[in-house]
Amino acid sequence: MRISEIIEKLSLKLHTSINDDMEIERGYVSEMLSDVMANCPDESLLVTILSHENVIAVCILKDIKFIILANSRKPNDEMLKKALDEDIVIATAEKNAFQISQSLLELNVR
Amino acid sequence: MLKVYHLEGGNFSEAGSASSDIKKLLKRLGLQSKIIKKVAVAMYEAEINVVAHAYSGDINVVVAKDHIKILVSDKGPGIPDVDKAMTEGFSTASEKVREMGFGAGMGLPNIKKNVDDLNIKTEVGKGTELSMRIDFQH
Numbered sequence A: 001m002r003i004s005e006i007i008e009k010l011s012l013k014l015h016t017s018i019n020d021d022m023e024i025e026r027g028y029v030s031e032m033l034s035d036v037m038a039n040c041p042d043e044s045l046l047v048t049i050l051s052h053e054n055v056i057a058v059c060i061l062k063d064i065k066f067i068i069l070a071n072s073r074k075p076n077d078e079m080l081k082k083a084l085d086e087d088i089v090i091a092t093a094e095k096n097a098f099q100i101s102q103s104l105l106e107l108n109v110r
Numbered sequence B: 001m002l003k004v005y006h007l008e009g010g011n012f013s014e015a016g017s018a019s020s021d022i023k024k025l026l027k028r029l030g031l032q033s034k035i036i037k038k039v040a041v042a043m044y045e046a047e048i049n050v051v052a053h054a055y056s057g058d059i060n061v062v063v064a065k066d067h068i069k070i071l072v073s074d075k076g077p078g079i080p081d082v083d084k085a086m087t088e089g090f091s092t093a094s095e096k097v098r099e100m101g102f103g104a105g106m107g108l109p110n111i112k113k114n115v116d117d118l119n120i121k122t123e124v125g126k127g128t129e130l131s132m133r134i135d136f137q138h
């Protein structure tokens, strides 16, 4: 499913632009960055409540291009700036990580 | 090729920039993405450990024809029990560091999984020296 479709279907609030509207097939949920480093499949989307710039550093290294912030979290300024620099899409959901994962499963993102 | 980076304890917003610089370099050199990922994970975890647990540190990266060597040395508290520190789940990270998403106790195990050779020299009260090598051919 394309990033823009996921954003629309889950009614997410977009914080960045989408310059490369790529297909995403896999997702990962985590609040621990070394767990993301170890276990997140490449090119997945990441669902998290971590809303600071360290998340972007990890996304660069793991080729993660799309972050969904759960529980209405907003990226801090530095996170947003780095995401814009690196063409990483950030969007916010009102739902929690569990509910977001359920919706993503229905869209065949697993 | 030799690359040198400096790290400051507590400076989390800069952490990861050395590893992403090396990642870009290896990509330009045309290395397999599987190898680049290994280097990125190992180097990032080492970088974060200096920022999270030590006072300051230096990274030296040597890119050779068939391998990469990364030396991360820090001034810091050192590691009293290296075997324990290598155990998945063991962490002394502060509450503040945990809130940022660190402290799962997975960094050193992640490093071990991704490198071909790992050597840790550490002295309590002085600092830690982590040297690792990743081979390009497997």
Ligand SMILES: Nc1ncnc2c1ncn2[C@@H]1O[C@H](COP(=O)(O)OP(=O)(O)OP(=O)(O)O)[C@@H](O)[C@H]1O
Residues within 6 Å of the ligand: A034, A035, B045, B049, B050, B052, B053, B054, B074, B076, B077, B078, B079, B085, B086, B090, B091, B092, B093, B101, B102, B103, B104, B105, B106, B107, B108, B109, B128
């Ligand atoms: N450079 C270092 N200086 C001093 N202590 C260290 C250093 N690196 C690791 N340690 C010690 O080893 C422990 C385990 O390190 P490890 O990287 O596996 O986990 P962590 O850093 O606590 O959490 P995570 O890496 O999952 O975010 C640390 O909590 C710390 O006590």
Ligand SMILES: [Mg+2]
Residues within 6 Å of the ligand: A034, B045, B048, B049, B103, B106, B107, B108
């Ligand atoms: Mg660590």
